[in-house]
Amino acid sequence: MSALAGKELRIVGFLCNWCSYGGADTAGVGRFSQPTDLRIIRVPCSGRINPLFVAKTLLSGADGVLVSGCHPRDCHYAEGNFYARRRLEVFKRLLPTMGIDPDRFEYTWVSASEGQRWQKVVTTFTEQIHKLGPAPRFGLAHEQNPATAAAC
Amino acid sequence: MTILTQLKEQITAQLPKLDMVIGWERGYDALHATPLFMRSVEDVERLQIGPLAVHNTATYLTGLKNKKVGLVVKGCDSRAVIQLQQEGLINRENVVVFGFPCDGVVDLTKLRHHIGDIGRVKEVKASSSELQLTLDGQEQQVTLADVLADKCTRCRFPNALVHDHFAGAPREAHAASDDYADVQAFESQPLEARFEHWKQEMSRCIRCYACRNACPMCVCRDHCVAQSRDPHWVTQEDAVREKWLFQVIHAMHLAGRCVECGECQRACPVDIPILALKRKLNKEIKEVFNHDAGVDPNAIPPLLSFQVEEENINERGW
Numbered sequence: 001m002s003a004l005a006g007k008e009l010r011i012v013g014f015l016c017n018w019c020s021y022g023g024a025d026t027a028g029v030g031r032f033s034q035p036t037d038l039r040i041i042r043v044p045c046s047g048r049i050n051p052l053f054v055a056k057t058l059l060s061g062a063d064g065v066l067v068s069g070c071h072p073r074d075c076h077y078a079e080g081n082f083y084a085r086r087r088l089e090v091f092k093r094l095l096p097t098m099g100i101d102p103d104r105f106e107y108t109w110v111s112a113s114e115g116q117r118w119q120k121v122v123t124t125f126t127e128q129i130h131k132l133g134p135a136p137r138f139g140l141a142h143e144q145n146p147a148t149a150a151a152c
Numbered sequence: 153m154t155i156l157t158q159l160k161e162q163i164t165a166q167l168p169k170l171d172m173v174i175g176w177e178r179g180y181d182a183l184h185a186t187p188l189f190m191r192s193v194e195d196v197e198r199l200q201i202g203p204l205a206v207h208n209t210a211t212y213l214t215g216l217k218n219k220k221v222g223l224v225v226k227g228c229d230s231r232a233v234i235q236l237q238q239e240g241l242i243n244r245e246n247v248v249v250f251g252f253p254c255d256g257v258v259d260l261t262k263l264r265h266h267i268g269d270i271g272r273v274k275e276v277k278a279s280s281s282e283l284q285l286t287l288d289g290q291e292q293q294v295t296l297a298d299v300l301a302d303k304c305t306r307c308r309f310p311n312a313l314v315h316d317h318f319a320g321a322p323r324e325a326h327a328a329s330d331d332y333a334d335v336q337a338f339e340s341q342p343l344e345a346r347f348e349h350w351k352q353e354m355s356r357c358i359r360c361y362a363c364r365n366a367c368p369m370c371v372c373r374d375h376c377v378a379q380s381r382d383p384h385w386v387t388q389e390d391a392v393r394e395k396w397l398f399q400v401i402h403a404m405h406l407a408g409r410c411v412e413c414g415e416c417q418r419a420c421p422v423d424i425p426i427l428a429l430k431r432k433l434n435k436e437i438k439e440v441f442n443h444d445a446g447v448d449p450n451a452i453p454p455l456l457s458f459q460v461e462e463e464n465i466n467e468r469g470w
């Protein structure tokens with residue numbers, strides 16, 4: 001089913017290689033049913049996630065962004081997710097001023113063995129995004145700029 | 153002895169030991185000051201301070217890393233010096249700071265709204281409470297409080313927080329605390345209105361990057377994400393999305409570091425109110441980490457450190 005058909009929304013998930021990606025895999029191996037709106041991008045660590053990734057994703061037409069990493073204190077690189085936690089929290093708090101609903105972005109922790117928890121996280125988040133509906137979007141490039149729009 | 157003559161004396165005394173001292177002088181017209189790089193005693197004579205000396209002199213520091221530089225600073229400029237020192241971006245031993253009590257600076261955009269075309273102003277005399285303008289052959293008084301930059305009306309640190317030399321007597325702060333009323337007022341609008349606001353504002357952006365160049369904390373130089381092609385995060389398109397993305401990144405890069413000198417907004421040729429974003433982040437940083445940027449040289453910027461148990465971050469258990 002295509003996202004464009006209207007029933008699905010575009011949700012992007014950044015998952016850390018060591019925990020949450022494994023957790024999602026565990027959920028798959030366990031054949032837990034999950035919503036299919038989420039597209040997963042695997043990153044080495046949640047500490048790798050620059051808020052820029054999330055900003056770019058949201059501004060480029062995603063309806064929601066989910067970041068998931070190892071539980072604090074369980075990081076494969078010892079302290080990556082501690083930094084991530086601070087950065088992502090600050091970024092989430094910036095969203096209301098940007099005019100984007102802060103509920104469109106969540107970060108959470110899922111370990112490799114927590115297939116059940118992954119199922120819960122992804123279901124809850126997808127429901128939350130469906131409640132919000134499609135995100136406000138920028139028009140096409142030439143529609144965005146009144147000056148160039150007049151020239152077209 | 154006025155503060156200015158006292159400053160000039162102090163600078164003249166230190167100049168032989170320094171490569172240059174950065175201050176302000178009269179620019180291309182009476183209203184615009186311009187940064188002054190004093191290398192000789194004659195240059196010191198041209199020094200001007202007062203409500204038109206708006207530029208943040210600390211902006212040049214990272215580009216002059218290996219020189220011995222003197223800086224004439226207002227309160228907000230001194231916070232930038234502290235912040236740069238805090239992050240190890242400058243060597244404090246190479247910097248000599250000349251502080252003075254600041255009465256606030258004029259926001260020329262506000263003045264334009266007040267008197268119309270500011271190009272007509274031929275002469276300006278500034279006192280601590282008003283500006284006396286000569287325009288169209290007539291004199292006109294403008295109360296300083298009407299045209300003061302917003303940052304000055306809520307300024308908590310009018311005196312240089314760090315200084316090696318201080319001219320004049322320290323003055324009282326304009327405000328005891330900052331309640332971020334402007335941020336709250338903006339956020340009382342519906343989400344769609346806020347989104348549209350930025351869409352409108354950013355559509356005027358000409359991508360000149362004056363905001364970045366004027367920012368004392370923007371230190372990436374040739375590696376700026378706005379121009380980097382590897383990785384190519386921001387494209388060359390003149391689309392609102394790209395401009396807006398750049399501003400969001402700029403704000404995030406300044407989270408916990410921005411000293412609210414307002415240079416980004418002042419330098420903007422199309423008057424986009426981008427300081428609002430940085431104000432918002434500073435409000436949140438204050439709430440979550442109880443941190444003020446550029447106050448304590450020994451503090452650590454909150455996004456460059458962490459605590460195993462965060463006191464004010466709610467672990468998202470949903």
